[in-house]
Amino acid sequence: MIAFSSAVTKPDVYRACAEPGIERAREADSVVHxxxxxxxxxxxxxxxxxxxxELDDLEALVLVHQDAEIVDADLCATLRQALGDPDVGLIxxxxxxxxxxxxxxxxxxxxxxFANRYDEHxxxxxxxxxxxxxxxxxxARTGEVDTxxxxxxxxxxxxxxxxRFDESLSPFHGYDLDFCLQVRAxxxxxxxxxxxxxxxxPLEMVPDLEEWIDAHVLVAEKxxxxxxxxxxxxxxWKERARRAEAEADAARTMAYSRQLELRAxxxxxxxxxxxTTESVSWRITAPLRRLVRSR
Amino acid sequence: xxxxxxxxxxxxEYRRHAQPGIRRTVEPDSEVYPFQxxxxxxRSNNLILDHxxESKELEALVLVDEKAEISDPDFCEKxxxxxxxxxxxxxxxxxxxxxxxxxxxxxxxxxxxVTQRYPDYEGGEMPAFSWTERAPAPAEVEALDGLLLxxxxxxxxxxRFDEALSLGHxxxxxxxxxxxxxxxxxxxxxxxxxxxxPLKVVDDLKLWAxxxxxxxxxxxxxxxxxxxxxxxWKQRARRAEAEREAAQTMAYSAAxxxxxxxxxxxxxxxxxxxxxxxxxxxxxxxxxxxxRSRAGRRDSGGPR
Numbered sequence: 249m250i251a252f253s254s255a256v257t258k259p260d261v262y263r264a265c266a267e268p269g270i271e272r273a274r275e276a277d278s279v280v281h282x283x284x285x286x287x288x289x290x291x292x293x294x295x296x297x298x299x300x301x302e303l304d305d306l307e308a309l310v311l312v313h314q315d316a317e318i319v320d321a322d323l324c325a326t327l328r329q330a331l332g333d334p335d336v337g338l339i340x341x342x343x344x345x346x347x348x349x350x351x352x353x354x355x356x357x358x359x360x361x362f363a364n365r366y367d368e369h370x371x372x373x374x375x376x377x378x379x380x381x382x383x384x385x386x387x388a389r390t391g392e393v394d395t396x397x398x399x400x401x402x403x404x405x406x407x408x409x410x411x412r413f414d415e416s417l418s419p420f421h422g423y424d425l426d427f428c429l430q431v432r433a434x435x436x437x438x439x440x441x442x443x444x445x446x447x448x449x450p451l452e453m454v455p456d457l458e459e460w461i462d463a464h465v466l467v468a469e470k471x472x473x474x475x476x477x478x479x480x481x482x483x484x485w486k487e488r489a490r491r492a493e494a495e496a497d498a499a500r501t502m503a504y505s506r507q508l509e510l511r512a513x514x515x516x517x518x519x520x521x522x523x524t525t526e527s528v529s530w531r532i533t534a535p536l537r538r539l540v541r542s543r
Numbered sequence: 544x545x546x547x548x549x550x551x552x553x554x555x556e557y558r559r560h561a562q563p564g565i566r567r568t569v570e571p572d573s574e575v576y577p578f579q580x581x582x583x584x585x586r587s588n589n590l591i592l593d594h595x596x597e598s599k600e601l602e603a604l605v606l607v608d609e610k611a612e613i614s615d616p617d618f619c620e621k622x623x624x625x626x627x628x629x630x631x632x633x634x635x636x637x638x639x640x641x642x643x644x645x646x647x648x649x650x651x652x653x654x655x656x657v658t659q660r661y662p663d664y665e666g667g668e669m670p671a672f673s674w675t676e677r678a679p680a681p682a683e684v685e686a687l688d689g690l691l692l693x694x695x696x697x698x699x700x701x702x703r704f705d706e707a708l709s710l711g712h713x714x715x716x717x718x719x720x721x722x723x724x725x726x727x728x729x730x731x732x733x734x735x736x737x738x739x740x741p742l743k744v745v746d747d748l749k750l751w752a753x754x755x756x757x758x759x760x761x762x763x764x765x766x767x768x769x770x771x772x773x774x775x776w777k778q779r780a781r782r783a784e785a786e787r788e789a790a791q792t793m794a795y796s797a798a799x800x801x802x803x804x805x806x807x808x809x810x811x812x813x814x815x816x817x818x819x820x821x822x823x824x825x826x827x828x829x830x831x832x833x834x835r836s837r838a839g840r841r842d843s844g845g846p847r
Contacts (some may be wrong), residue, residue: 351788369803451681451803453796454789462783467589484771485780492783494755497646498748503797504674508742509663510801511673516664517808524815529827535818540819543834 249277249305250324254312255285255292265448267319273310277325279303282314288406290413290423297408306405307331308339313399319444327402332440337407337436338428339444340396342376348424348461348477349393350467358389359440362399365448374451390440394432394477398424407431417470418463426467429475479488512527545569545619549607550587555611560739563611573619576596584689596700602626604699606692608738613691615656615735622693624680625732632698632727633719635687636680636734639672645713648672655680656666656735657690663742671738674773680731687729690717690735693773699720705761712745712754718783720762757838779788838839 252270256262264283270280281299285292293311300309308327311317320326330339342362347355360376378388401424411434414426430439453459472479481488524530547565549558557577565575576594580587581727588606595604603626607613615621635656643649657671670677686823692715702721708714745751769775815821 259802313569349784349788353791354788354791364799366799366803368800370807372803372806374838375710383688385734405706451796451800457789457793461785462791464788465781468781468784474798479781479782481631481780485773485776486766486769486771487774488785489780491752492780493644493759493788494752495753496783496787496790497644497649498752499743499787501646501647501744501751501796502748502792503794505742505744506794506798506801507674508659508669508744510665510805511660511669512742513805514808516811521808521812523822524812527828529824530662530815530821532825533818534822536823537818 249279249303249310250275250310250327251279251281251300251303251306252310252312253280253300254282254295254314255289256282256286258314259284259384261448265317265446266312269316269347269445269537270310270312272321273318273323275324288415290415290417290419293413293423294415296405301409302498306329306333306408308405309403311398311401311403313447315447315448316399317446318400319446323443325444326441330402330439330452331404333437333439335435335437336398336433337404337411337431338438339402339441340398340438340441341400341445342397343393343395343438343440345392345394345485346477347425348480350425350464352395352425353399355394356387357394358387358391361442361444362397363444363446363450364440364451365446366451368451372444390442391438393428393435395425395428396438396440398427402441404436407436410434411458414470418459421463422467423461425478426470429471429478434474443503454488544572544574544598545603545605545622546574546576546598546601547605547607548578548588548591548595549609550578550580550584550591551609553609554578555569556596556739560612560737562610564611565607565736568613568615569582569788570619571800572600579690583706584711585706585708588654588704589706592694592699592703600697601699603847604694606694608690609737611690612737612739613735614737616732620730621734625730626693626695628728629695629697630726630728631730632695632702632722633687634693634727634728634732635684635715635729636691636731636736637688638682638686638719638729638731640683640685642686642716644759645716645751647688648675650685652677653680653682653684653731654678655731656736657734659738659740659742661740661742680733682731683728684719685723685729686719687731690738691734692718693732695725695727698727701725707763708754708757710750710754710757712751713758716757717761717804732743837842 254266254394266310333428342356342360344355359378362376363379364374378384410428413423441460468479550559576591578590630711638768639647639650639652640731652675654677658668659671660668704718708717714847766775
């Protein structure tokens with residue numbers, strides 16, 4: 249039996265996003281357990297794991313963020329196939345290798361089969377690199393990764409019964425990397441599989457900067473020297489500080505360039521639209537457009 | 544006498560931008576030093592300083608970037624007013640306080656009437672540093688933008704650009720720090736300047752990062768006595784690495800947000816220009832375009 253769980257802090261979000269996806273993917277015998285939650289996600293998730301651990305016939309537990317929507321109706325079949333390898337402990341639809349921090353997307357992303365669906369500016373989707381398989385990049389593939397995005401995680405029964413989220417870390421950020429590292433440290437595989445999900449979330453990725461920075465430091469301190477690459481860097485601490493400070497300023501500068509580009513592009517588009525819709529040819533063909541619209 | 548100097552790496556840029564501004568601005572007794580750039584920016588600027596220092600009548604030296612066009616009819620008067628205070632060592636059109644690195648714009652920016660004229664997207668103009676809040680000039684600051692630097696005679700004769708900063712970034716921040724270490728003030732003034740440059744703030748971020756490190760090594764003594772592998776450096780490195788990745792992630796967010804903002808306009812334009820009516824009248828627009836360009840050539844006396 250494949251179970252589904254969410255930690256629900258915003259019932260309306262759960263009903264709009266996670267619930268329809270779970271209903272789409274669940275099987276007749278699936279247990280769905282999505283209780284109200286408060287506090288850190290690691291605490292809420294551990295409670296979900298404790299509950300699921302008592303299910304004798306558990307084949308997998310799928311942890312779904314309340315704002316995540318599973319797209320695939322055949323998710324359970326995909327998970328069973330992945331779990332055919334008894335060493336697999338965790339499965340997700342987005343992950344990377346060469347990861348060095350909680351910013352796992354700064355690693356080498358191998359799969360990203362989700363779309364970020366946002367409401368801002370009239371709404372839209374930002375598809376991940378493998379959201380559609382028509383023309384994937386050459387490095388897109390399923391298989392073993394260093395870490396997964398935690399918005400949809402499928403856990404093997406062994407993991408449900410033997411690994412817990414670290415409640416000493418940040419309330420929200422980096423829990424997924426830490427959990428993947430624990431699973432891998434226990435000798436189990438962390439893998440991506442070919443299923444899709446939609447993440448309904450704003451475009452802003454770091455709304456709480458200080459909390460995110462604290463999480464970054466905590467995870468680096470915990471795993472530096474224990475997991476390859478995590479928290480690692482070349483040179484003395486002084487050299488690393490200097491370089492990181494420079495690169496942080498460079499990243500901010502890059503964002504400023506983008507802002508300027510937006511303003512210029514906006515100006516160009518508005519001019520082009522005005523030129524188009526105020527031109528003689530636009531005005532004389534207005535009856536034709538009306539005719540087309542009326543058909 | 545107010546002198547003007549430019550280190551020229553691209554003669555066309557100088558002819559198009561700096562030169563017309565200088566010509567409009569010079570007074571009858573002004574000296575102008577247009578020198579071919581030699582080596583790093585610091586060395587080229589020092590060459591100009593060496594020449595200006597020989598002038599006994601020097602009131603101020605204006606270092607004009609080849610892409611900067613002075614657009615201020617009262618420029619010389621403003622220079623005299625700003626540099627009249629003997630405590631002032633340098634005056635610029637843009638500067639900031641609290642930047643703490645070559646990214647001086649991360650501090651509180653003070654800005655005169657400076658605009659950025661860009662070639663991207665068929666060209667346009669916007670206020671300089673429009674991505675951040677800008678207080679109006681004048682203000683005392685810690686660092687100035689190198690686009691236009693007005694130096695006092697004392698500065699010209701006593702302080703040199705650091706030629707060891709060979710990467711082309713941060714030389715102006717270093718010069719301001721030298722002046723302030725010597726007890727001189729650095730201020731902005733309400734100069735009118737047009738900066739002709741693309742939208743990209745920094746061209747080569749890797750080189751820029753190296754220059755950032757170079758200047759930090761020279762001036763940042765917050766942990767000067769600490770061993771390079773001390774706990775203090777470790778804590779600073781951990782935080783800096785986290786901030787770097789946060790900044791990179793926030794840059795992605797910003798890019799996505801900006802794309803989302805533009806998407807409705809892109810759609811509107813595509814819809815307008817994708818209609819059958821628009822396609823049918825394409826020959827008419829082409830004919831009009833040809834007629835306009837032909838008329839333009841005639842007006843400018845170009846070949847027919």
